[in-house]
Amino acid sequence: MTTNKIICGDCLEVMKDWPDNCVDLVFCSPPYEDARLYDIDFKIKGQDWVDWALCRFMECVRVCRGLVCWVVEGKTRQFRWSATPILLMADLHRSGISLRKPPLYKRNGIPGSGGPDWLANKYEFIICATSGGKLPWSNNLAMGHPPKWKPGGEISNRTKGGIRVNRTASRNRRPDGTREVRSYFAPKISNPGNIVDCGTCGGGNIGNKLAHESEAPFPEYLAEFFIKSFCPPKGIALDCFSGSGTTVAKAEEFGRKWIAIDVRQSQCDLTKNRIKQTTQQRNLF
Numbered sequence: 001m002t003t004n005k006i007i008c009g010d011c012l013e014v015m016k017d018w019p020d021n022c023v024d025l026v027f028c029s030p031p032y033e034d035a036r037l038y039d040i041d042f043k044i045k046g047q048d049w050v051d052w053a054l055c056r057f058m059e060c061v062r063v064c065r066g067l068v069c070w071v072v073e074g075k076t077r078q079f080r081w082s083a084t085p086i087l088l089m090a091d092l093h094r095s096g097i098s099l100r101k102p103p104l105y106k107r108n109g110i111p112g113s114g115g116p117d118w119l120a121n122k123y124e125f126i127i128c129a130t131s132g133g134k135l136p137w138s139n140n141l142a143m144g145h146p147p148k149w150k151p152g153g154e155i156s157n158r159t160k161g162g163i164r165v166n167r168t169a170s171r172n173r174r175p176d177g178t179r180e181v182r183s184y185f186a187p188k189i190s191n192p193g194n195i196v197d198c199g200t201c202g203g204g205n206i207g208n209k210l211a212h213e214s215e216a217p218f219p220e221y222l223a224e225f226f227i228k229s230f231c232p233p234k235g236i237a238l239d240c241f242s243g244s245g246t247t248v249a250k251a252e253e254f255g256r257k258w259i260a261i262d263v264r265q266s267q268c269d270l271t272k273n274r275i276k277q278t279t280q281q282r283n284l285f
Contacts, residue, residue, distance in 0.1 A: 003236055003257035006248075006275075008268045011240035011261045012056050021065035023259065024137065024235035027226045027247050029071040029218055030056070033084060040264065045075070050087045054095070057088070060240065061097055061131050067138075067230045071105055071218060073124045079115070085125040092129060100128040103194040105222055122199070135230065142228040144189040196225050208246070208274070217243065223250040231256050245271030249278045 001022045007014055030053060033045040044052050053070075060068045074082035085102075093099055104123040114120040198219045208220060223246050231237045235256055239247035242260035244267070251258040252275055260271045 001236065001259070003259055004252075006242070006260045006262075006268045006271050008262065008265050010263050012059055014261050015059045015063050015240070018063045020062055022236070023064050023238045024066045024256075025226065025231035025237045026060045026064050026068040026070075026240065027223060027237060028069070028239045028241045029243070030241045032073045033075050033082060035075050046082060046084065047087065049084055050091060053084075053088050054091050056240070057092060057127070057129070058095060058097065060238075061129060064130075064238070065136055066130070066235075067100075067135060067226075068129050069226055069230075070127045071124055071222070072127055073121075076115070076118075079117070085127060089125075089127055092127070097129045098132040100130070101194065102127055103196055105218070106195050106197045106199050107219075108199055123195075126196070137232040137235070138230050140191055140229055141189045143192045143225050145192065146188065147186050147190040192225075196222060198222050208244075208249070208277075218246060220246055220250055223247045224254070227251055227254055227256060242271045243267050245274035249274045252278045253282065 001018070031042050031044075033049045034043045053072075057068065057070060060070075072085040072088065074084040076082070089099060089102070103126045105126055106123050108122070198221050227237055227247070227250050231251065233255055236259065237247060237251040237256050238259045238261070239245075240261040242248065242262040245260060248258040248260045248271060260268070262268050262271065
């Protein structure tokens with residue numbers, strides 16, 4: 001595979017000539033139904049959108065030996081949510097794709113979203129899937145943090161019988177009267193969990209001014225989270241809906257190889273400028 005390249009075309013047509021298992025991570029965000037026209041009169045919605053997305057997602061799974069991640073959202077019209085992210089997950093599951101429980105991208109709700117009777121939208125699904133089995137590479141602590149509680153703090157769990165058991169080193173009595181020893185040793189770094197908090201990255205604060213030349217940018221932190229966690233050093237990250245090039249710019253920054261695909265030449269040119277900027281900034285240090 002030739003890497004560090006930008007390809008203009010429909011990702012389904014581009015990827016069909018690629019071998020199986022040739023990239024390490026797919027991280028992208030496709031069009032959200034017909035929420036925007038993207039200068040190409042994109043008007044697919046509902047089950048038609050699900051069908052359009054399904055074949056492209058499955059092709060991503062074929063070419064990826066690791067994790068495939070799509071940031072997706074439906075739309076609400078006339079007080080009804082389209083549910084397309086969930087419908088896509090259901091069709092992927094029925095097609096034999098191995099889904100992981102979807103992380104949530106936590107974001108700032110758009111002022112006024114939710115309408116007159118509902119709640120502002122503060123999260124989007126990240127559909128994650130593989131061809132099956134354990135990931136060939138992951139660093140699930142890469143974006144972790146020191147634990148909140150030290151030994152003796154509030155961490156506890158319950159036995160199958162519902163009895164609350166403190167997880168600090170102690171002797172605990174079982175329901176049958178015998179004793180057991182449970183030990184809790186605070187890790188240096190805690191698993192960051194499956195809610196990726198980009199709540200402070202909305203509006204003009206998503207990490208790069210060039211990103212705003214695309215209609216639907218996402219925060220740099222979101223791409224960084226998945227690249228550091230699920231793309232091995234010197235591995236290949238693919239974004240098949242490249243837009244402003246956030247995913248591949250972060251891949252370049254953190255020493256990964258990359259491939260960008262977008263159907264629009266304007267977005268391919270934007271990605272090229274983003275990569276040029278990233279390379280120049282890296283050379284300064």
